[in-house]
Amino acid sequence: MTPTPDIQEEEHQEPPLSFWRKVQALVVTIAALMISAGQWNDTTEVVSNLYTATMANFTHELEYELIDNINVGNSFDYVSASIGEPQVIKRSKIKPDVQFFYYVKNKFDLTLLINDGRIVGYGLLTKQDDFLPNIPFVGQFKTENLYSANSHFNHYFFDTNNLIYYLEHKELGKQQMFLNLLLGYVEYGATPEQFADAQALNTQVAQQIKQLEHKMTFSESDQEIAEELQKARKMIFPNFYSISETEPDVVAESLLTRYEYQLYTKS
Incomplete structure (x- = not known):
């Protein structure tokens, strides 16, 4: 990382307002003008919309809060309210x-x-x-490859035909009600910042998975x-997780x- 040079300020120069102070000042100014005009209902709506838009554009807190409120065992009626x-x-x-049930959002896609x-x-x-949302019972989503991020797993699932994906299954313990965790990579999800070309990454992952599949089919050497499995795990950076009480192959299903995703998201 390039060190940031020291900035010399002139004597008595006022420091610039921080971004958040500017936003706060703007919201207060708009609210004051609209209240003075007697438009209280419009004022509260504008302030609420400004707050939501600002939080959504410059932080992930609203999305994290929404995700944290979804749990296995919830009724759909309860979750659909939010x-x-x-x-x-x-x-x-x-x-x-x-x-x-599929939800397509700007920063994430959710399947219930x-x-x-x-x-x-x-x-x-x-x-x-x-x-990087919080994964229940595990901790914050990590930017490491699967080899580093997920040291223990029970089974793995993959495909390279209609969709390139690789998922690892771990059964959570008794204290976590024996829920199933799936962690892995799906081709139309986020691409790690160290990979500039998503298509090139998908091609590399697909080639490595096909190598793994070839060894599983024809090699008699565990x-x-x-070795092929570890090569794949070192290459793959997770962008997907699931928590479920149902069988992991149902989650993979x-x-x-690729075609469905393009059709439904117009991407």
Whole structure:
């Protein structure tokens, strides 16, 4: 990191207002003008909208708070009061009593797994490399590769056909109600800042996963398979996680294919 040079200020020069003080001054000025005009209802709406827009554009706190309020076991009616209705709904083919409710947001995509009006799991895909929500029972989302971020896992799932993804499954303990954690990479999620070209990264990940699949199919050496697996884990930086009480393969099934994602998001 290049050191920041010292800035010499002239004697008696007033320091500039900080960004947040400027925002606060603007909000107060607008509120005062509108109150003086007798427009109290409009004033409260404008102030609320300004606050929300400022927080959303310059911090992730509102989004983090929204995500933190979603838990396995919640009723969908309770959660929909804050997050609204889903843009897309699909039904699981593996477990037909489970439906997938999809929400497409600016900074993240959310999938709720619903069974009889109850949340049995949810998956979150980050779309900005600095969007690092808290993962229940684990801690803050990390910017490390899977080899460093996830030392222990039970199973893994991957594909390179209709969608490039790699997910690792870990069963959480008794204190966490034996919930399932899935952590991994999905091609249309956030690209780590050290990779300038998302398409190039997807190509590299797909090639490494195909190498892993080839070893799993044709090699009789567990050591060779383990080596290919570790190569993949060192290359892959997670941008997706899920918490669920349902089978992890149902969560993997909930991932939209490349075509579906482009269709539903117009991207």
